[in-house]
Amino acid sequence: MINNFKYLKRRSLNLIFGSLVISAFLSCGKSGSPAPIEPVIPPPTASTFANPLMNGADPAVFQKDGVYYYLQTNGSSIVLYATTAMTKLAAAVPKTVYTPTAGAQNARNVWAPEIFYFDGKWYIYYTAGNGADISQRTWVLENSSADPTTGSWVDKGRIFSTSADFWAIDGTVFEFNGSRYFLWCGRPDLTNVNLTQNIYISKMTNPYTLEGTATKLTEPEFNWEKNGFGVNEGPEVLVTSDNKPFLIYSASYCGTDDYALGMLSLKAGGNPLVKTDWIKSAQPVFSKQPQNNAFGPGHNSFFKSPDGKENWIIYHANSATNQGCADKRNIRMQKFTFKADGSPDFGEPVATGLQINKPSGEQ
Known part of the structure; x- marks a missing residue:
């Protein structure tokens, strides 16, 4: 205000x-x-916009042929948005592309879907379970249509590593040097007593199968990763124009105002499957700004402006304190740049209502 x-x-x-x-x-x-x-x-209202864009949580964006395909947590189904202008996301007509069969192992708590295009087909990775929290796992859908808003989405079942087959959420895919890797958040305690959440990685055989042993890349270590309880989740990999990978993740329990973003950087010549080849930042790279009505900012995705000249981050946050992991979370986006060492500089969450320039090239 x-x-x-x-x-x-x-x-x-x-x-x-x-x-x-x-x-x-x-x-x-x-x-x-x-x-x-x-x-x-x-x-200059024609060239500016203000956050938040819309209500929601866990935003994910994929660009192809001038179209932005957008997903967010729905809870019971997967809803896909398509737009050529991210500032007009709220005006896009949502389409329900998948609803699980009632009573199935993936029928409840449908969270954090992400969409990708591999080898001529579309894939959606999402989290779901049977209603019990400990049953949450990651799943895959496939669509061979050129347009993901049309055609049929085929359930390819769970995607998992036999060496880390336990509670799993927030799956995403990372392509690097000709290989694909699957990253996710896992909670290894099968008794569901220790709620600590870590981030794992495994190489992919194909878009719905993992190979080899999973590697635990990061776990909560610093105090800012342990608010509420220890959480590392929502992995997203940003590969820069000079082929440097940065793993951005969400830390601390989402029900706290201190939900924030952390970062790992892959060493030059490093192997994504080797934990020691990743360098972890000791401080969060994006965190709450009460004066800007930004509480618990996190679970992000990345995209480019329509002309490809700008880098943007999209994330969710609450507009007031103590609103937790609930329906009051909303979607926001802002431009970011890079530091002299090549790492991303996200700045701080911009204030709600502030008029900022639209992505360059947006019509």
């Missing part, structure tokens, strides 16, 4: 000033030749 008030106040002053200037021009015209009147330029 504070930020909105400041913006409206500045806008009102600008309008008053503009009116005085026009009045002065008109007064001068009465005693001599008419003075030219400068046109009144409206606020």
Whole structure:
């Protein structure tokens, strides 16, 4: 509210000033030749937008042929959005592309779907269970249609590593140097007493099968990763233009205001399957900003502007304190840049209601 008030106040002053200037021009015209009147330029609303974009959590974006395909947690089904302008996401017509069979092992708690295009087919990776929390696992859907909003989505079953076949959520795919890797968040305690969540990686044989032993890449170590209880989840890999991978993940329990983003960097020449080849940042790289109405920012995805010139992060957050992992979470996005060492610089969550420039090239 504070930020909105400041913006409206500045806008009102600008309008008053503009009116005085026009009045002065008109007064001068009465005693001599008419003075030219400068046109009144409206606020740049056509080229700006404000967060939040819409309600929701766990946003995921995939770009192909000028279209942004978007998914978020629904709870009971998988709903796909398609748009050519991310600032107009809320206006996109959502389409339910998959609803699990009632009573099945993937029928309840449908979370964090992500969509990819591999080898001429579309794939959606998602989390679901039978209703009991300990049953949550990662699953795969396949669609051979050129347009993922059409055709049939075929259930390819669970995707898992035999060496780490336990509670698993937030699956994603990472392509690097000609290989594909699956990353996910796992909770190894089968008794469901120790709720600590770690991030694992395994090489993929095909889009729905893993090979070899899973590697635990990161676990909660720092205090900022243990608010509520220890959590490392929501892995997303950002590969820069010079082929440097950065693993961005969410830390701490999502029910706290201190849910935040952490980062691992792969060493030059490193093997993604070797834990010691990843360097973990000792501090969060994106965290709450109460003055900007940003509490618990996390579970992000990345995309490029339509002209490919800008990098954007999309994430969810709460607009007030103590709102937890509930329906009040909302979707936000902002541009980010890179530091001198090549690592991403996300800055801080921008204020709700603040007018910021749309992605470059957006129509």
